Amino acid sequence: MSVIAIAKKDFRDAMRSWVLIALIVLFALFTVGGAYISTQIAGLLGDAGDQPLDILFALQTPASFLIPIIGLMVGYKAIAGERESGSLKFLLGLPHSRRDVVLGKVLGRTGVVTVAIVIGFAVGIVAIFGFTGSFSLVEYLAFTLVTLLLGLTFVSIAVGISAATGSTTRAAVGIVSLIGLFWLLWGFIGQLLLYLITGSIVPEPPMPDWYLLYSVIPPGGGYGLAADAVLPTDGQFGVGMLAGDDVPFFAEPWFGFVILAVWIIVPLALGYWRFSRVDL
Amino acid sequence: MATIELTNVTKRYGDTMALSDLDLTVRKGTIYGFLGPNGAGKSTTINLLLDFARPTAGSVRVFGHDPQDESRTIRKRTGILPEGFDLYDRLTGRQHLDFAIESKGVDDDPEAILERVGIAEAADRKVGGYSKGMAQRLALGAALIGEPELLILDEPSTGLDPAGARDMRTIIREERDRGATIFFSSHILGQVDAVCDRVGILRDGALVAEDTVEGLREATSAKTTLRVTVDQVPENASEQLLTYAGVSEVAIEDTTLVVSCESDVKTTVLDTLETEGATVQDFTTEESSLEELFMAYTEGTEVRT
Incomplete structure (x- = not known):
């Protein structure tokens, strides 16, 4: 009850933010761009293969890059911003618990990211239809749902950080560090380890198990696996293709949902734990 | 029955002592004015009532509940106007109230x-375009939702013009007459003495005075300083005057006597001096006002955050 009231209020409030509208427009542009480029490439190669899947593959790139950023941007001020401005005093002056606030914020902000994803992908559908004259609705919907899960994951991470810190500056530092870690450092360190251990930068698959595990740990790794779980992609999105015949359980598509669930629950639990104990 | 009860409450922020051993009781159905300079610990006390902060030691009870365990139960029955709050700039005044009404589960x-x-x-209109006074009025409106049994108002007159402050006092009285208990803080005496049934003065995290407004006023107006200039001071004037119960102190500076006494013995003092052979050339009296009492209680305090 309380959670829903907060989520509704928060959604209304955040939807009126210009930054958010700019992010939605940006994401829509990327999906159209992705759809265009992929259909062009398919056309050039004269590829008569599974076109809708190719297009989804093309959409995965902007989605796996932009949705995390949108999720983090939408979420990082959720609680720290209210603490900083003092509106949290108004919010907690009403009969809401701090847990209601954390959960309500996650719901409300996830609603916002959902709007971004739905608009972006709806525009994408229209574009694909315009370029190719066809698309696969079922696969498109499945891909949209998995992407929503990715959005929820990053909103949870951001709200967790926001709940744990008292200032938006520190929350911003937190999310920028996270982006730096997962977008730059993680892949680089992985490559470095791979080189040190196998002596080759691009070894032939199958990759060693430790590298597969290392690759699925970030939320993006979980997203790839989860996409493979709901689409007939043959492990193209996740690390499945890199594994040998004997695929370890953590490189199987279903494990993507486990990874995402951990990334949703743990940051929120830690953030709430800190937030519930602090003097406001 | 006590609506608010603090017993031996201490609150430390790092090395700073915000409240030390505070005892405070607010009875049901009264308007309690919580008075003190900025930094005396008023907002800290209110934060403890709302579970925005937790006490270092001591017990806090609102309606008999501990805010740390049953904060929601307390806040369901309480209307709160916090200090230093902010609203949601992108939402309208009506949307704020809709949210508060839904949050409280009522249908105002x-x-x-x-x-x-x-x-x-x-x-x-969006609240981002409201003046400080309008935001304050809106937050008060949100606090009034659901006819709460207790209203906690932290510096409610902040940002209000005189007409706004008067409206605020009217509403506070109406709420008390409805049966609500009102606990409000202020650093300005003038806002408190017109409406309060009871006043507590906080200084450096401790209650230094507590009484009804009339009680405080009597206590202070009783104290008068009488300065009498005579042609010559009678020899045993000091001893003579100190025999009266109402006279507490006599100091002599040349031909001027400075007598601390209660108001009703002023004429007796003057008569006695005349009887002893002195001619009164001039005299002044200084009555200490409630304002002076407040200043005396609160001046010299350091501003703490």
């Missing part, structure tokens, strides 16, 4: 509340 009419706090014409 936002229109009537907006009317009551005097911002009905701004109902559908």
Whole structure:
């Protein structure tokens, strides 16, 4: 009850933010761009293969890059911003618990990211239809749902950080560090380890198990696996293709949902734990 | 029955002592004015009542509940106007009240509340464009939702013009007459003495005085300083005057006597001096006002955050 009231209020409030509208427009542009480029490439190669899947593959790139950023941007001020401005005093002056606030914020902000994803992908559908004259609705919907899960994951991470810190500056530092870690450092360190251990930068698959595990740990790794779980992609999105015949359980598509669930629950639990104990 | 009860409450922020061993009782159905300079610990006390902060030691009870365990139960029955709050700039006044009504699970009419706090014409404007006084009125309106049994108002007159402050006092009285208990803080005496049934003065995290407004006023107006200039001071004037119960102190500076006494012995003092052979050339009296008492209690305190 309380959670829903907060989520509704928060959604209304955040939807009126210009930054958010700019992010939605940006994401829509990327999906159209992705759809265009992929259909062009398919056309050039004269590829008569599974076109809708190719297009989804093309959409995965902007989605796996932009949705995390949108999720983090939408979420990082959720609680720290209210603490900083003092509106949290108004919010907690009403009969809401701090847990209601954390959960309500996650719901409300996830609603916002959902709007971004739905608009972006709806525009994408229209574009694909315009370029190719066809698309696969079922696969498109499945891909949209998995992407929503990715959005929820990053909103949870951001709200967790926001709940744990008292200032938006520190929350911003937190999310920028996270982006730096997962977008730059993680892949680089992985490559470095791979080189040190196998002596080759691009070894032939199958990759060693430790590298597969290392690759699925970030939320993006979980997203790839989860996409493979709901689409007939043959492990193209996740690390499945890199594994040998004997695929370890953590490189199987279903494990993507486990990874995402951990990334949703743990940051929120830690953030709430800190937030519930602090003097406001 | 006590609506609010603090017993031996201490609150430390790092090395700073915000409250030390505070005892405070607010009885049901009264208007309690919580008075003190900025930094005395008023907001800290209120934060403890709302579970925005937790006490270092001591017990806090609101309606007999511990805010740390049953904060929601308390806040369901309480209307709160916090200090230093902010609202949601992108939402309208009406949307704020709708949210508060939904949060409290009641079905009040936002229109009537907006009317009551005097911002009905701004109902559908975004709060980002409100003045400080309008935001204060809106937050008060939100606090009034659901006819709470207790109203906690932290510096409620902040940002209000004199007319706004008067409206605020009217609403506070109406709420008390409805049966609510009102606990409000202020650093300005003038806002408190007109409406309060009881006043507590906080200084450096401790209660230094507590009484009814009349009680405090009597206590202070009783104290008078009488300065009498005579042609010559009678030899045993000091001893003579100190025999009266109402005279507490006599100091002699040349031909002037400075007598601390209660108001009703002023003429007796003058008569006695005349009887002893002195001629009164001039005299002044200094009555200490409630304002002076407040200043005396609170001046010299350091501003703490």
